[in-house]
Amino acid sequence: xxxxxxxxxxxxxxxxxxxxxxxxxxxxxxxxxxxxxxxxxxxxxxxxxxxxxxxxxxxxxxxxxxxxxxxxxxxxxxxxxxxxxxxxxxxxxxxxxxxxxxxxxxxxxxxxxxxxxxxxxxxxxxxxxxxxxxxxxxxxxxxxxxxxxxxxxxxxxxxxxxxxxxxxxxxxxxxxxxxxxxxxxxxxxxxxxxxxxxxxxxxxxxxxxxxxxxxxxxxxxxxxxxxxxxx
Numbered sequence: 001x002x003x004x005x006x007x008x009x010x011x012x013x014x015x016x017x018x019x020x021x022x023x024x025x026x027x028x029x030x031x032x033x034x035x036x037x038x039x040x041x042x043x044x045x046x047x048x049x050x051x052x053x054x055x056x057x058x059x060x061x062x063x064x065x066x067x068x069x070x071x072x073x074x075x076x077x078x079x080x081x082x083x084x085x086x087x088x089x090x091x092x093x094x095x096x097x098x099x100x101x102x103x104x105x106x107x108x109x110x111x112x113x114x115x116x117x118x119x120x121x122x123x124x125x126x127x128x129x130x131x132x133x134x135x136x137x138x139x140x141x142x143x144x145x146x147x148x149x150x151x152x153x154x155x156x157x158x159x160x161x162x163x164x165x166x167x168x169x170x171x172x173x174x175x176x177x178x179x180x181x182x183x184x185x186x187x188x189x190x191x192x193x194x195x196x197x198x199x200x201x202x203x204x205x206x207x208x209x210x211x212x213x214x215x216x217x218x219x220x221x222x223x224x225x226x227x228x229x230x231x
Contacts, residue, residue: 047078060085070084
């Protein structure tokens with residue numbers, strides 16, 4: 001993984017993490033609000049910096065990148081070992097390769113994806129992704145299908161931990177209602193986790209009830225050429 005942007009130092013990540021924590025606290029969260037470091041594009045140095053700064057959760061959006069980054073970090077014997085989140089849409093042809101590398105699948109959006117994970121990684125922890133915007137073409141199942149997907153995942157032997165959503169770029173307040181509805185649904189279903197909010201909208205997500213925010217740019221800076229800098 002060469003030729004990409006240079007990852008910031010652990011000291012810089014720690015400084016930025018403190019600012020993220022302040023934003024979370026001002027929005028009504030606390031130290032139980034988990035920060036997932038999205039290391040997409042930066043590779044193993046970003047994982048090392050995140051762990052050194054005190055983070056225990058790291059996430060990647062692309063299967064090949066997660067597999068390669070984790071393999072490199074595992075070979076180094078990094079301690080403490082981070083918990084790996086797969087944030088991208090589950091492609092059934094990639095599940096076999098990822099099965100032993102993912103600790104939490106965050107974006108299960110259809111029954112076929114849940115079944116594929118269950119076949120390759122029995123008992124895996126998953127989140128069900130919901131399209132909170134209602135905009136056609138966005139990833140995530142409709143609200144009306146979320147409970148059924150949670151139940152199906154459980155029936156396959158998976159461990160549904162909560163719900164997940166990706167907000168749309170837009171002015172503050174543009175996805176607040178969707179976030180609040182998602183958090184309420186997670187509570188109704190007895191699910192402990194609600195993963196929503198990134199660098200640009202974490203206040204909106206935390207105030208709505210997020211238990212987990214996915215932060216990339218706010219910790220590592222922009223990724224040249226990235227198509228989803230808000231992660």
